Amino acid sequence: MLDVIEPIVFGLLSLMILGSGLGVVLSGRITTSALLMAFTFLNMAGMFVLLGAETIAAFQILIYVGAITVLILYGVMFTPQAPRAYGLFFQKQTPAGAVLAALAALPVMAVGFAFRDSGTLPPRGGDLRPLATSVFTDFAFPFEVASVLLLAAMVGAIVLVKRDR
């Protein structure tokens, strides 16, 4: 019974991820794009739970669905989004860009399907403890550098949008 549920959940999640991802690219209204992006991130969190990475799923919801979507919606709010013809939403090189992306995508996806894993699931008990051990021992220095990067990004964003007085 449990063996049947997992592929069904995977199929539903991937359908919604790819569908809402396409919606982000193809939607004419930018607010729709932003909310569909949040929906993609939410389904991606479900995918992480399916893989047994519950902590990453929680981070995903906190950071992507919570913070980044709100930031993007602020960006939408502060820039004008006048209604206009659907053709004007796309750049002038649309056919070339689409062909280029498809050409690059096909070999990568073929390689992706070729991967075979051992078929065994990792031991239960959540991923918080090994993740935290890794972050604060082997990756302690990159962790500190990441905090410097966040500080630099925050200062940079404030300086960029500050009005000259």
Next chain:
Amino acid sequence: MTSLVPLGAFIAISAALFFIGVAGVLVRRNAVVILMCVELMLNAANLAFVAFSRRLGLLDERGSVFVVFVFVVAASEVAVGLAIVLAAYRNRPTVDVDQVHEMKG
């Protein structure tokens, strides 16, 4: 206990979402939508990281640690990116990347 969903399926979904993001960056002309598509690409890479980390059995939790760093980079990228879009919009009232060409040689 075995899993019925193979690793290749996760990698294929990740690749598909990544190239949806690539197509969006190449095709759309609104700068805010381009930022959204970059976020989709980063998240697709996250899925590949977590899938390899959980299923390949060799890397213990290191793939997930990289996902945490990708979160950090994504958050800073979208903050600085939106600040640049807003600064460019203040100098010249457009968010179309086709019309922002002051630095074109």
